[in-house]
Amino acid sequence: MNVDTGDTAWMLAATALVLLMTPALGLFYAGLVRGKNTLNTFMMCLAAIGVATLTWALVGYSLAFDEGNGFIGGLDHALLRDVTFEPRDESSTIPHLLFMAFQATFCIITVALIAGAVVERMRFGAFLLFAGLWSVVVYAVLAHWAFGGGWLIENGTLDFAGGVPVEMGSGFSALAAALVVGARKDYGRQALLPHNAVYVLLGAGLLWFGWFGFNGGSGFGTGNASILAFVNTLLCPAATLVVWIVLDLIRGRQATAIGAATAIIVGCVLITPAGGFISPGWAIALGALGTLPSYAVIQWRPRTRVDETLDVLAAHGTAGLTGILFTGFVAQQSWNGVADGLFYGDASTLLWQAIAALVTPAYAFIATFALLKLVAAIMPLRAGDHEQAIGMDVLEHGEEAYASGEGAILIEPDGVRAGDRGMLVADPV
Numbered sequence: 001m002n003v004d005t006g007d008t009a010w011m012l013a014a015t016a017l018v019l020l021m022t023p024a025l026g027l028f029y030a031g032l033v034r035g036k037n038t039l040n041t042f043m044m045c046l047a048a049i050g051v052a053t054l055t056w057a058l059v060g061y062s063l064a065f066d067e068g069n070g071f072i073g074g075l076d077h078a079l080l081r082d083v084t085f086e087p088r089d090e091s092s093t094i095p096h097l098l099f100m101a102f103q104a105t106f107c108i109i110t111v112a113l114i115a116g117a118v119v120e121r122m123r124f125g126a127f128l129l130f131a132g133l134w135s136v137v138v139y140a141v142l143a144h145w146a147f148g149g150g151w152l153i154e155n156g157t158l159d160f161a162g163g164v165p166v167e168m169g170s171g172f173s174a175l176a177a178a179l180v181v182g183a184r185k186d187y188g189r190q191a192l193l194p195h196n197a198v199y200v201l202l203g204a205g206l207l208w209f210g211w212f213g214f215n216g217g218s219g220f221g222t223g224n225a226s227i228l229a230f231v232n233t234l235l236c237p238a239a240t241l242v243v244w245i246v247l248d249l250i251r252g253r254q255a256t257a258i259g260a261a262t263a264i265i266v267g268c269v270l271i272t273p274a275g276g277f278i279s280p281g282w283a284i285a286l287g288a289l290g291t292l293p294s295y296a297v298i299q300w301r302p303r304t305r306v307d308e309t310l311d312v313l314a315a316h317g318t319a320g321l322t323g324i325l326f327t328g329f330v331a332q333q334s335w336n337g338v339a340d341g342l343f344y345g346d347a348s349t350l351l352w353q354a355i356a357a358l359v360t361p362a363y364a365f366i367a368t369f370a371l372l373k374l375v376a377a378i379m380p381l382r383a384g385d386h387e388q389a390i391g392m393d394v395l396e397h398g399e400e401a402y403a404s405g406e407g408a409i410l411i412e413p414d415g416v417r418a419g420d421r422g423m424l425v426a427d428p429v
Contacts, residue, residue: 003085004093007221011094011102017213018105022049022112024210028203028261029116030401031196032310036391037120038195038401044115044127051128052108055135060107061100063136064143070151073144093221102217103147107139109214110166114368116310117174118181120192121382124396130375134173138367142169142360152359157352158331158339160229161218163273163324164360171317172361173368174308180372183307185385197257204261208237211268215275228335229275232283236274237267239287247295262315266294269319274327277336285330290322321357328353 026045030038052060062077065088077083080100088096111131118127142165144150146157152164186192194200215233219226244263245255270290271283278286297314328350331341340346375381383395393400 001087001090001093003087003095004221007093008095008098010222010226011098011217011220014213014217015098015102015105017210018102018109018217019049019210021105021109021207021210021214022046024203024206025109025112026203027199028207028265029119029310031199031201031203032116032194032258033119034192034391035195035402036393036400038393039399040124040392040396041115041119043124043397044119045112047124047128048112048115048131049108051131052111052135052139053104055132056104056107057100060136060140061103063140064103065100065148067149068144070154071144072141072150073148099220102220103143106162106166106214107135107143110139110162110170111135113166113170113312113316114174114177116312117178117308119309120392121184121388122177122181123380123383124392126375126379126381129378130177130371133371133375134368137371138173138364139165139169141367142364145360146356152352152356155352155355156339156349157356158277158327158349159273159324159356160225160276160327161215161272163320163327164356167269167272167316167320168324168357168360169364171313171315171320172364174312174317175306176365176368177372178306178308180369180376181381183305184309185388187307188305194258197261200261201257204264208233208264208268211237211272214268215272219276225276225336228280229271231280232271232275232278233268235280236271236283236287236290237264239284240264240267240270240291243288243291244295247291251299262298262311263291265315266291266319269316270323270326273320273323274331277327277331277338279330279332279335282326282330282332286323286326290319290326293322294319317361321361324353324357325350 022045026042029045030042033041057080059078062075063073066073066076068074083096083100085095085097087093088099111134145152146159146164147153212230212233216226216230219229241260241263244259248255248259267287270286274286294314297318298311301308301311301314329341329343331339331349332344333340339349342350383392387395
């Protein structure tokens with residue numbers, strides 16, 4: 001198959017859209033933390049672009065998309081060997097190099113997502129090491145299972161744009177990370193509130209914008225699959241947003257900005273595995289019904305001792321699992337040209353969706369837990385209580401997001417913040 005210029009143009013744009021999602025995530029996450037951790041939170045997301053891109057080019061892409069076996073790919077494409085301007089196979093209409101770059105952006109955003117579980121206390125160097133290891137040991141393996149010819153896709157699992165490696169992979173890895181790194185020093189003792197809801201709303205809006213490339217690009221061309229996924233990426237989050245606002249009004253008589261931003265993300269996640277497999281009507285239903293599990297987990301999690309800071313498990317793990325299972329019920333061959341779900345006569349589709357919904361969380365959780373224990377044996381994972389009180393911006397970067405005016409903080413030559421010697425007073429915002 002020759003390269004199609006129209007498909008290539010769309011995929012160039014889609015790749016740029018997905019890359020934009022990582023700085024957008026940084027903005028979204030930065031608004032959700034306290035002001036003294038703003039830069040560190042954004043830097044975790046930004047650094048993921050560098051680390052994950054390099055690991056992907058060196059070995060991750062080959063492990064995910066080289067033929068290999070059912071569990072993991074081979075090394076024929078390590079260092080991008082034989083990744084050229086030609087299509088990667090007979091069914092492709094875009095250059096192999098572009099396909100690799102598009103898939104790289106998925107690895108990048110997934111690594112960045114996990115940062116949301118450990119912000120405000122995980123050391124930056126430890127996160128960088130973890131990010132590099134995780135992108136190879138966890139993401140590349142899950143991507144091979146779902147996209148690269150591994151055992152899930154070979155047995156008929158439907159995952160249009162990343163419910164397995166991106167959403168469930170990040171969500172359940174985030175849970176493991178929160179357990180290993182531990183809670184922030186004041187978790188459960190005082191309110192740890194978002195410091196800038198405007199950042200959160202802007203980040204969510206930019207993420208939704210980028211998601212049109214994320215899902216729409218996963219059809220790898222300008223055909224019906226991309227169009228369906230693109231439209232469903234409009235409809236599903238809109239339904240989630242409306243239902244979330246209604247739930248907020250019923251529960252607390254106030255429609256919160258943080259809730260609305262979270263709803264957008266949950267809706268985008270819900271449609272990620274289903275985008276090119278279900279009808280627009282079912283996309284609306286998924287957005288409405290799929291709101292409930294994620295909303296429930298977000299309300300429940302703060303009552304536990306698990307300080308999974310920015311609710312990656314609820315917004316990505318739970319919503320991704322919901323979308324995978326929902327696809328098993330309502331996929332329609334008349335829309336996707338691939339397979340029907342249980343409601344349309346094929347129970348085997350739901351079976352393999354359920355298998356994916358079981359094995360993916362288990363592998364992501366166990367592998368992440370083990371990787372973080374390995375990193376902890378090499379270097380400290382978390383900042384101490386006194387260091388957390390100072391803030392991760394100053395501790396890890398020597399900079400602050402709000403360093404002028406009333407919020408300025410003076411740092412003495414030995415690195416201790418003026419006023420922090422002796423007895424530690426209450427944390428600043």
